[in-house]
Amino acid sequence: MAAHIPVTETTCPYCGVGCGVAVQGAGEAVAGLESHPANRGRLCVKGAALHDTLDLRHRLLYPEVDGARVGWDTALDAVTRRLRDTLARYGPDSVACYGSGQLLTEDYYVANKLMKGFIGSAHMDTNSRLCMASAVAGYKRAFGGDSVPGCYEDLDQADLLVLAGSNAAWTHPVLYQRMVAARKARPDVRVVVIDPRRTATCDLADLHLPLRPGADGLLFNGLLAWLARHGHLDRDYIREHTGGFQDALARAEADSGSLADLARRCDLRQADLERFFHWFAERPRTVTFYSQGINQSATGTDKCNAIINCHLATGRVGKPGASPFSITGQPNAMGGREVGGLANQLAAHMDFAADDVDRVKRFWNAPNMVSEPGLKAVDLFQAVADGRIRFIWILSTNPLVSLPEADRVREALRRCPTVVVSDCMGDTDTVRMADIKLPACTWGEKNGTVTNSERCISRQRPFLEAPGEARPDWWALAGVGRRLGYAEAFGWRHPAQVFAEHAALSGFENDGRRAFDISGLAALDQAGYDALTPVRWPVNRHWPRGRRRLFDDGRFHTDDGRARFVPITAALPDDPPGAGELIMNTGRIRDQWHTMTRTGKARRLLQHIGEPFVALHPRDARRHRIEDGQLAHVENRLGAIIVRARITTDQRPGELFVPMHWSSPFSARARLGALVPAITDPLSGQPESKFARVRVTPC
């Protein structure tokens, strides 16, 4: 009789879809988890190759201090001593922490508590700033809280799917598969893709709107004005559940002008624009699915609100098949938002209002509670560069590759007196800059929770022993907390205890206005935590089994319960390319994840696209004397990369696309962040990653 092979039910560590994964034994095979609501048994090619990435090549397995291998006690003593010295000489504002949407919620919670309650520095930010900060700011302005209204079932039920700034076929493949299935089951479903590039997602589109880069806000302002002009508003919904409509409409009308003018400014055919507007008007079940093409912009928050305005004006929020739906890039970007992982947030969706600060301070019994927001990612690294921040702890991310002006980030870390890096890998660009290296557990070894794009909390469960001396991040952070003298506050022995505290804080003095409330999970013991099945928050006495959609009752998290229209003046990027310059867009490819530390190990994931490239239109290739397959320099005043040219009419003339993934050790000459200027959205702090002026020349 065959031996029984245990199966571990866990969650994929890659994108924000958050698919459930069934792992056989110690990673011998993986399959989609049928019972998980996100994927119902499906996996994309990255998820299906997870078991090919479990080897220990390039792993960081032992702590190091100043290049010497040490034990954990020595390493954490060194972290604590340098932290204490920095605090004593320069104060709490000289200390920063930079986390990641790769962290589990428990890791994130402990980092945030340590920084904002006990060290007394609010400079705790995360690479989620590069991913969904604009969506957060947009939701907060419109709904009074960072709340995604809909759920994935809405993709199955919508009659119109509008994908704005999303190449879901590559970046969120399992959700794209759901859209394909919905379309097949109901041929009347219409799909509109709004994207300057013709991407793989356009294969599903009935209409592709290849708009001018950055014109999304203008397009949705034009839609709002057109809906009003043609009598397609839901006036009852606007009157009963919203505020600020007239101001937003007046601004949209002034901004967008006539349809012909709008089409000209968006660089679209008027007939296509009109067709989209008619479909939007005729199909109440509309999901607008938006991602980094909207968020990663100097006006990303306004773009999000221009989309939400159209949904509010037609009463399409929180209804089956009808919501604005931001899709996060990372596996736990949402969990980071829940614990306050962004510098302008406190834990459990609280802000820096005096009563929130006081509430968190009392809950934590925190001696050094912060009272003002900290520095957002780009500003935080600028403060490292100019010496205001002298101690930084970076967890599970590679800012030397991913942040804008990445060469300046490298210089900043070079000058920083203490750089601590916790990572599972030992040879990333960022780890190489560390004075203290702390080996972290990775997928398959970690134990905790993540929250996906539809607010669904799932377990990541271990099925491997931690190799070498790798340890969970929450454990290392808590070790420093105890060494600082806070034994009780950081005394957890198991991630279940961290999760229970996080859940209790979410319900602490929550009168219902804070959307994030999982107090119904606060009493989970270790066995309950181990057995936790996926659940969409809130989970409390009103919603003990979670809640599929928010705002379906027409009540929002503002003081008066009404959603807010936000008047938008849709600015186009004001830095047009000069003579000989092109606009560079950045993004992901189908089979790689972030800086490839895991996916780069799986040979089959390099078969789709095996090297970094620049995609450009044939006209630009001719003008710049570049042939298909040739190596090309892409450069600007900030830096230069060398990548392979791909000539394609999928690009608009004058525009390039370069993928974000390649860096050391896979390709040291394609570190894209070096070319992206550090221009940010003034509200969200999210960098503009879709509009860099560059030159391209043959090598």
Ligand code: SF4
């Ligand atoms: Fe699902 Fe995303 Fe993982 Fe693919 S990468 S299996 S879509 S979570």
